[in-house]
Every structure is written in structure tokens, then in C-alpha cells.
């Protein structure tokens with residue numbers, strides 16, 4: 001159908017009709033629940049409510065809502081995704097490097113380090129942990145602002161010789177806002193002036209109570225420089241991950257988020273994608289933000305070409321129409337035509353959003369209210 005009533009659309013989205021009316025009102029389109037709206041408006045609403053459009057085919061366009069939940073029996077355990085935050089110079093980069101060095105796959109020899117924005121470590125026990133290699137609060141908040149809550153666990157790095165600094169407190173606040181569990185890594189304990197206990201006490205002022213002081217936040221003393229405490233930190237990450245019971249359905253069309261993206265001179269647009277669920281395969285057609293593409297090749301953090309990438313795996317994806325933005329969602333779709341169609345629709349939507357953000361919609365609201 002080319003048109004649909006608000007009520008019927010609401011039913012399909014499992015939303016309240018009144019909420020749709022309200023949303024349209026805000027967009028400057030006063031309607032009642034039984035009014036018929038056109039295709040474009042309906043699609044705008046569907047997106048607005050965080051659902052996805054399902055077009056049956058170009059000639060027989062229909063708005064349906066894709067089921068967003070995977071059935072419980074399809075879920076399998078997945079690796080935790082960890083972000084390291086903390087004040088500048090407290091040792092984020094050093095710790096990331098030290099943890100990367102514990103990877104049993106890479107081995108002592110070191111292998112080639114491919115910077116793709118994230119990497120995976122295989123522990124001695126065979127568990128996998130994904131680390132986002134972009135320390136920094138901006139990346140974290142920007143991703144969250146774009147609706148991509150990709151981090152399962154935050155490691156807060158605090159230098160034992162320094163204390164809680166402005167960016168430490170910022171990191172605490174971001175982590176709390178995201179509702180993500182935190183592990184405190186008290187770093188630089190090799191330094192003579194290190195005072196880990198003082199850090200634990202200072203954390204109390206921010207309602208971070210570590211286990212030793214009767215709380216439930218795990219902490220660990222490390223030296224990224226001397227590589228001490230790393231095994232214990234990994235153990236605590238795995239323990240925290242177990243509590244979170246992290247799962248995903250690996251046997252479905254892949255979905256993921258862009259960690260970083262760039263235009264590569266030789267290879268064209270490339271994006272590091274963290275797969276959230278499903279399995280991304282070479283040859284898959286996808287839409288990512290307002291771009292589309294077909295996976296031409298995938299490269300992992302060890303610089304190896306891979307054919308598939310499952311939940312929690314970060315991979316560099318080649319074969320994009322353009323450079324997407326960090327946080328953008330990648331979704332595999334059934335064919336190239338569909339990928340282009342959705343990408344075109346999304347850029348149209350972005351333009352629309354920009355134009356409907358004009359003051360006219362506010363005026364509308366006021367005139368209707370008075």
C-alpha cells in the first residue's frame with residue numbers, strides 16, 4: 001500500500017498511536033489517529049521510533065517492521081568489548097600495548113600490529129577479549145550520542161603517583177551515564193611514590209567503592225611498563241564478562257558498528273566494523289549509515305585476510321561506496337539493489353531531518369497550543 005493510517009502503523013510498530021501523533025505534531029504535521037499518511041512520512045516515523053523499514057520490493061513497497069530480537073535459543077556466548085579510559089599520561093596507550101602483548105596467538109615474537117581501531121586478545125585459557133584501541137572519551141561519547149553503545153566493560157586507568165584528575169572524573173561520569181560496569185586499573189605501581197590505597201579512597205568521593213573497601217567495583221594494581229598485574233586484570237575482565245552473560249546470535253545477517261573509517265589511497269573507503277550480531281561474510285551486501293557496499297575483503301587486527309567475522313570481532317571492511325561515520329550501524333541486506341535503496345533513503349532522511357528542524361515546526365506547535 002502507498003498509504004497507511006497512523007493507528008495501523010502504530011500497531012505494526014507496537015507503539016502507541018498517540019505517541020505517533022505527538023511525533024508528527026513535533027515535525028509540524030498535525031494529524032489525528034485515523035488520518036492516512038503517505039509513504040515518506042510513515043518511513044520517517046518508523047525511523048524516528050528506532051524501528052527499521054522493510055521494503056518487500058521496489059514495485060510492491062510495504063512498511064513492515066523487522067523483528068529486532070533474536071530468539072533466546074539462537075544466542076551464543078560472545079567476547080566482551082572493553083574500552084580503556086582515564087586521564088592523559090596515566091598510561092592508557094601503554095596498557096593497551098601491554099595487553100596486546102599478552103595475546104597467545106600473536107605470541108612473544110610480536111607479529112605485525114595492524115592498527116584498525118580495535119584488537120582481540122586470546123588469553124592463556126582460550127578466552128577472547130576485544131579491546132577498542134581508541135582510548136579517549138570523545139570516541140566513547142560520540143558513539144553513544146549516535147546510539148552505538150558498543151562497550152561492555154570500561155577499564156578506568158588511574159596513575160598511582162598522580163590521583164584522580166579531570167579526565168578521570170569525566171570518564172567516571174561517562175561510564176556511569178552509559179550504565180557500563182567499570183574495573184579500576186591502578187597503574188604505575190612500580191613507581192616509588194605510588195600510593196594505590198589513596199586512589200581507592202579518593203574514588204569513594206565519586207561513589208566508586210572497590211571490593212577491598214566493601215564495594216563491588218573490581219580493582220587491580222598494574223604496571224603497564226613492567227607488565228605486572230596483567231593476568232589479574234584479564235581475569236577480572238573475564239569475571240565481569242561472565243556476570244554480564246554476553247551473548248549474540250551468530251547465525252543471522254550481520255549487524256555492527258563503525259569504530260573508525262577513512263579514505264585509503266590505495267584501497268578506497270575502509271571502515272573498521274565491530275560486529276554486534278550475526279556473521280559478516282565476504283560478498284555480503286550491506287548498508288552503513290548513508291553508504292552502501294558489498295564486502296570485497298576483510299582484514300583482521302593481525303593484518304590477515306578473513307572470510308568471515310562473528311559477534312564481537314573487529315574487522316576492516318573494504319568495498320564501501322563512501323566513508324561512513326564512527327558509530328554508524330552496518331546492516332547486511334539481501335541484495336545490492338536493496339542496499340542502494342536503503343542508503344539513498346537514509347541520505348534523503350538526513351536531508352529531511354535537517355530541513356524539518358527549521359523553526360516553522362516550533363511555530364506550529366505554539367499556534368496549535370494557543
Ligand code: GDP
Pocket residue numbers: 086087088089090091092093094095135187188189190191222223224225226
Ligand atoms: P596515555 O596518555 O594515558 O595514553 O599514557 P601513555 O601510555 O602514553 O603513558 C604516559 C607516560 O607514562 C609514558 O611516558 C609511559 O612510558 C609512562 N607509563 C605508562 N605506564 C607506566 C607504568 O606502569 N609505570 C611507569 N613508571 N610509567 C608508565
Ligand code: MG
Pocket residue numbers: 092093094135
Ligand atoms: Mg595515549
